[in-house]
Amino acid sequence: MTSSSIDPVVLRLLDANLDRAREGLRVAEDWARFGLNRRDLVEPLKDLRQQLGRCHLPEYRQARHTASDGAAGLAHPAQAERLNPQAVVAANCARAQEALRVLEEFGRASNPDLAAIAETCRYRLYDLETQLLADQSRRQRLREARLYLITSEVPQMFEVVEQALQEGVRLVQHRSKTSADGERYQEALALRKLCNRYNALFIVNDRVDIALAVEADGVHLGQGDLPITLARRLIGPDRLIGVSSHCLDDLQKAQDAGCDYLGVGPIYTTPTKPGRPAVGFSYLKQAAANAQVPFFAIGGLDLSNLQPVIAEAGAAAGFAVVRAVMEAADPGAATKELLKLINRSY
Incomplete structure (x- = not known):
């Protein structure tokens, strides 16, 4: 399927969720690096982020149109309740996992390779999250x-x-x-x-x-x-x-x-x-x-x-x-x- 035949809404969905997944992973990666001094966790998190980066095609970025997105910048009161690093890491792992699921569902028809990578990344992140949030x-x-x-x-x-x-x-x-x-x-x-x-x-x-x-x-x-x-x-x-x-x-x-x-x-x-x-x-x-x-x-x-x-x-x-x-x-x-x-x- 060529990008010209893909619904522009789907292209925007893929673009937005690739951004969300990578941003969430970066928060987790930085906590593993600076908060936990765990290189054994930094490396797999960086690998997930880079895999998704290679999937972020130019046509997805070109479909981006923030001005017409009525939910852009929408905040939620729960964000103010993240009062410690563990809460921040947990929220960002969840954000990345949810975005990966969206990539799986909307990528199957237009980009099966992306859908498969997103699924693999999601399951790997479940295991990494357990270690990131372990009792310190x-x-x-x-x-x-x-x-x-x-x-x-x-x-x-x-x-x-x-x-x-x-x-x-x-x-x-x-x-x-x-x-x-x-x-x-x-x-x-x-x-x-x-x-x-x-x-x-x-x-x-x-x-x-x-x-x-x-x-x-x-x-x-x-x-x-x-x-x-x-x-x-x-x-x-x-x-x-x-x-x-x-x-x-x-x-x-x-x-x-x-x-x-x-x-x-x-x-x-x-x-x-x-x-x-x-x-x-x-x-x-x-x-x-x-x-x-x-x-x-x-x-x-x-x-x-x-x-x-x-x-x-x-x-x-x-x-x-x-x-x-x-x-x-x-x-x-x-x-x-x-x-x-x-x-x-x-």
């Missing part, structure tokens, strides 16, 4: 955390962790490399309940299945664990994914895949990671310059060597410890001194 409360609490406690298999582990929580730790990871699955699950369940009591985030190391089973706040992955994209599909958009990184390439790949935070290290040689050479301060400086998500320096940190790490890492960093608290003679006092040193530096 965990990420906000993550940004506020400065000291990250990672457990080790010590006697009285629960008592040690509770002392650290009492002194102000608000981010705990359960790390167990030798326990059987049943024991690991029971430990994680007890730690999650303990962290809930103190309003602390609880992360499970490596095991997505156990993180889900105990309703943890997230999972921490090493370089040899599940791909981030697969882990995200399993744990959903609300929970956190942390990733260990040992060089700038690790950092960039993890950010591109949509991690929520990074471990940066090991800064010093540590028996917690036997065989893993220390990265020193060179990578720490690179992380401080390139990280777009929260990051935690890790590896052999304690009261005796933390000050220079704080100085190199900058104001955006957090600090993860294992032995400095888990093996301290007085875990509560050690935690209190670590937090005092960190807080005094900012």
